[in-house]
Amino acid sequence: MASLLYRLGRFAARRHWTVIVTWIVLLALGGVGYGVFGGTISSSISIPGTATSKVTDELARKFPSASGGSGSLVFETTDGSPFTAEQKTAVKALLDDVADETGVRSTVDPFAAQQQLDDRRAEVAEGRQQLEDGRKQLRDAQQQLDQGQQQLDAAQQQLDQRRAQAGAAGQLAAAKPQLDAAQQQLDEQQKTLDANQRKLDDSRKTLSTNEERLAVGERLLALSKGIRLVSEDGSAAVGTVQFRQPTISVPPAVKQSVVDAADDAGIDGVDVYVSNEIAQSVPSIIGPGEVVGLAVAAVVLLLILTTVVGAVLPLASALLGVGVALLGALSFSSLVQFISVTPFLGVMLGLAVGIDYSLFILNRHRNQLKQGVELHESIGLANGTSGTAVVFAGSTVVVALLALNITGIPFLGLMGTVGAVAVLVAVLVAVSFTPALLSLVGLRILRRKERAAIGHEHASRVPDRPMSTLRALGTLVAGVAVLAVIALPALQMRLGLPDGSSEPVDSSQYKAYSVISEKFGAGQNSPLLVVADLPRRTTGNALLEQEATIGERIAAQDHVSALAPIGASDDGTVVAFQVLPTTGPTAPETETLVHDLRDLSPVSTADGPVDLGVAGNASANIDISENLGAVLPLYLAVVIGLSLIILIIVFRSILVPVTATLGFVLSLFATFGALTAVYQFGWLGPVFGVHDPGPILSFLPIIEIGVLFGLAMDYQLFLVSGMREAFAHGAPARLAVQRGLHAGRAVVTAAALIMTSVFAGFVFSEATIVRPIGFGLAFGVLVDAFVVRMLLIPAAMHLLGRSAWWLPRWLDRIIPDVDVEGASLERTHPHPGAQVQEPEPAGR
Incomplete structure (x- = not known):
């Protein structure tokens, strides 16, 4: 290895322009590849095969309208007063515009939805009163029918007595027409009474059915009591944006269109905030903090190497390596899904190890020059000795990063692979591009005083005794x-994924999270989607009864704030609920609730056992963290x-x-x-x-x-x-x-x-x-x-x-025998000031 790197260093020194231009061409090809084949970078993290993803897949098959991801647009009046009619109209217009965006299935107007909730509660109260009124009317009607029947029975009895008297007097034949006419009249009256009784019985059955439906409705409304879309004081409202795909699969362009619509809303007296599920964007890779970090690195290099040329050279090598590695990797972003952290890791590692590896070779070269070694020979020796150590050191980092693929988690394996590519390119740049630059700058890598003292470098003092025990x-x-x-x-230590509360305090995501927590409760930031697989197709009152029974079992769990039925699938075999925890997305209680709900399955009902599944953004994040x-x-x-x-x-x-x-x-x-x-x-x-x-x-x-x-x-x-x-x-x-x-x-x-x-x-x-x-x-x-x-x-x-x-x-x-120090190379290429190593004793 050392001899190979020595020859590579000598070649790069002699043909420095060839090597430099080759790397620049590779950088340009990476840029072209990214421009032509690059795809989008996602801010969402997913792991296939989790419990959440299985539920999501089932919904996509059986209940498409409930399968898409969702996010929130949060509206708050600037002065804390209730929304005016004009502001409500403007909010609805904005949500209608968002609903027309590609990739958005629908939106929910919070004011209309809240009014529907309030109307349903009022309807239930009114329905209960109507039932009481109807029951009273049925009692009155039954009383009238009973009185009519008594009168009819008395008339029949009188008629029967008259018939008996006529028979006893021998006048039955003469009285028969009159008696038959009277009997026919009584029969007609009896038919009318019977018909009215049947109608009354039917009305009683209808009333009973309505009462059962009303009772189930009351149970369901009681479960959803804590759900609001407009705050109690009327100053805040939450509009829902339903996407056609799961949140993790929604293209960034679709989310950005929603963000742009919110930013351009311009509703007088109303602030519009976008929740974290929508506003997760791909940040710029290099920002002020990163620039400051590079500046500090440059200062350290200048203090160590004492020349501007020396300080710039490792930075140039590192930046070139990062550019080639990152552009090359991102050229495949249309084939595999990159998350936003992936390029950040590549940049971090590429810059850090790129500077260090170049510094190791450069530092060895400077010391050899001071000892009088000829320029190209010094570059070759530095590349063969320190370069060997660099190759080995880089290999350990590459192996460790590639080992991330054994986790079986795709996005993590890809992060490791991109990081490994960045380190590998940094190693290649260090052992080829760095020698070429060293040849190009020549002796200017040394200060003027150091160049004047070449060949007269005194050996540094070597310790002659060890530290004390x-x-x-x-x-x-x-x-x-x-x-x-x-x-x-x-x-x-607890593991989790960030939510809106971790965003900068002046960001839209943080403000949306804070308004929801303050006005509606922390749980509304972490809604769960609970899906129940029914044992058979169910409709009508039976379906409502199933929803109420299952909902009450869910609501009985700890840390449940409220729940509301979302609806049933077209085939009547799947029902879904929105469940609001009492705590936020990353709270331990929310994680406990997700596990409790899954452990609750199967739920026993009159129709048989019902299997439950849990999905939603909070559930997905919990599953990812646990995996x-x-x-x-x-x-x-x-x-x-x-x-x-x-x-x-x-x-x-x-x-x-x-x-x-x-x-x-x-x-x-x-x-x-x-x-x-x-x-x-x-x-x-x-x-x-x-x-x-x-x-x-x-x-x-x-x-x-x-x-x-x-x-x-x-x-x-x-x-x-x-x-x-x-x-x-x-x-x-x-x-x-x-x-x-x-x-x-x-x-x-x-x-x-x-x-x-x-x-x-x-x-x-x-x-x-x-x-x-x-x-x-x-x-x-x-x-x-x-x-x-x-x-x-x-x-x-x-x-x-x-x-x-x-x-x-x-x-x-x-x-x-790895010989990472390049000892064999130093023995065959001695130079002034070098120590010729003796073979090491066997069995040391």
């Missing part, structure tokens, strides 16, 4: 204790396993990889603790722009594991390889620790500060979802580089002494 022990104990304390909040939390241990185990295997091969030791891995775990959990303290507990919230603390971004821990593992191995390599090199040259094990630390700490310090500044720039990004990622990576790099790698690892190595380099003979024979 007491100091090493104290450092190790204190460092572990501090990191353990920082990690304590991680024991209470991500479930794969976290597996991914951590894979990364730790990879760490041990790779480090055993590199350092040919057992205990060095163990200490390195334990150090990584310490820095990782300290990072989790800091994230929990700031973003979930709200500690130092004003400093980091956290106004409403909430759960930790659900995929952040996995991202942190992948990225921090790779970066931790970078610093482990650059520091411990120096210790290994000193030990191989014959220095005592503990003295080798001090010499290796002395040789590598300057460049690792610079690299860590640069990487931290780049990541920290994203802490104040306009994208809320990106901020904790930037904070976690920045904090993780600081802790791992300055506490773990430069304090704890040297202390542990000192205490282990010579045993740190122990390796079983059988394992020593079978593992390959």
Whole structure:
């Protein structure tokens, strides 16, 4: 590897314009590819196969009108007074315009819907009174019929007596016509009474049916008592926008059309806010915070390299690599779904490692130039030695990121793949484009005084004694204790996805969330869609009875504020309910409610068991967070396993990889603790722009594991390889620790500060979802580089002494010799000031 990179460095130095132009052409091709084949980037996150997605798919088949996603337009009068008639008309006109947008199925006018709710409640009250009136009328009518029947029975009795008297007197034949006429009259009257009784019985049945329907209606209205679309004081209203597709599948252009309509509403005296489900937009990748981070990195580079040319060169290499990687990856965005965080991760990693990797090679080249090495030879040697370490370090990051694909979560695997591409391109740029630039700038990479002193560089002072054992022990104990304390909040870490409360306080999403919480209750920000599969087709009163029975079972659960039936499918086998929790989307109680509702299935009814499913935005976010939390241990185990295997091969030791891995775990959990303290507990919230603390971004821990593992191995390599090199040259094990630390700490310090500044720039990004990622990576790099790698690892190595380099003979024979320090290259290409390495003793 070292020889190959040496030749590549020499080639790039001789043909610098060819290499530079080639990379520029690749950048242009990436831009053309993105312009021609690039697709849209979504702000929504989804995982196929979750419980929510299964319910959503079922609705799409059986109940299309209830299957689409939804969002809210929130209206609030500026002076807090009730809406006027003109304002209500303007709101309706806006919602009608939104309903005409492509991709929007319908909208709900809050004032009309609220009036319907109020009218239904009034109708039920009126219906109850009408039932009472009808019952009284039926009683009166029955009393009249009963009196008529009594009179008719008395008349019949009189007629029968007259007939008997006529027979006894022998005058029956003469009286028969008169008697028959009277009997016929009585029969007609009886028929009329019977007909009226039948009508009365039918009316009684109708009244009973209506009473049953009314009773069910009263039960359903009682369940929906807490649902309002216009606030009690009349100053706020919530209009619903129903999309034709699930929220996660709605194209960004459709959502943007709704946002534009709201922004252009111009309703006098009314503010219009768009909920988070609609207003989730794809933010610009580079903002003020990111620019500041790059500026800080440039200052660090200038202080270290002392020349403007030297400071610009790593930045140019990193920016080129990011451009090529990002444009190339986004060229496939029409084939696979990119979420908005994906390019951010690529930019973060590409900039950070691109600057660092270029700096490692450049720093080695500068030192060699000062020692009198010829320009092209120095570039080749720097590329073969430090470049080998760069290739290995980059490979560890790439492997860790590609391992995200084992989680089986598509968007996470894609994020890892794009991040890996960004790191891979950064490595390729560092070992080809950077040497070409070094050749182009020549000796101007050095200051004038340094150029004048070429060949007269004095060797830096090398430590001649190790640290004290007491100091090493104290450092190790204190460092572990501090990191353990920082990690304590991680024991209470909750995972979730951001809602409107996490958006900037001046954003439309935050204002919409706040108005709904204040005027309607937090639960209206997290409506759940509960779907019931009925055992058979049901219609009429039986369907209403089923809805009431199921609704009452749902309402009986803890943390339910209100619910309302949405309707039934055309085939009468599926009914749906909107359920409002008592708490917001990310609250633990809402998560508990989702699980309770699923555990409630099947619900026993008179017609048989009914299966329940839960969907909706809040439910989808809960499912995604739980799936991500479930794969976290597996991914951590894979990364730790990879760490041990790779480090055993590199350092040919057992205990060095163990200490390195334990150090990584310490820095990782300290990072989790800091994230929990700031973003979930709200500690130092004003400093980091956290106004409403909430759960930790659900995929952040996995991202942190992948990225921090790779970066931790970078610093482990650059520091411990120096210790290994000193030990191989014959220095005592503990003295080798001090010499290796002395040789590598300057460049690792610079690299860590640069990487931290780049990541920290994203802490104040306009994208809320990106901020904790930037904070976690920045904090993780600081802790791992300055506490773990430069304090704890040297202390542990000192205490282990010579045993740190122990390796079983059988394992020593079978593992390959990686030579990440490029020692073989230095032996074959000696130069002034270089130490010629002797072969290492076998079985060390």
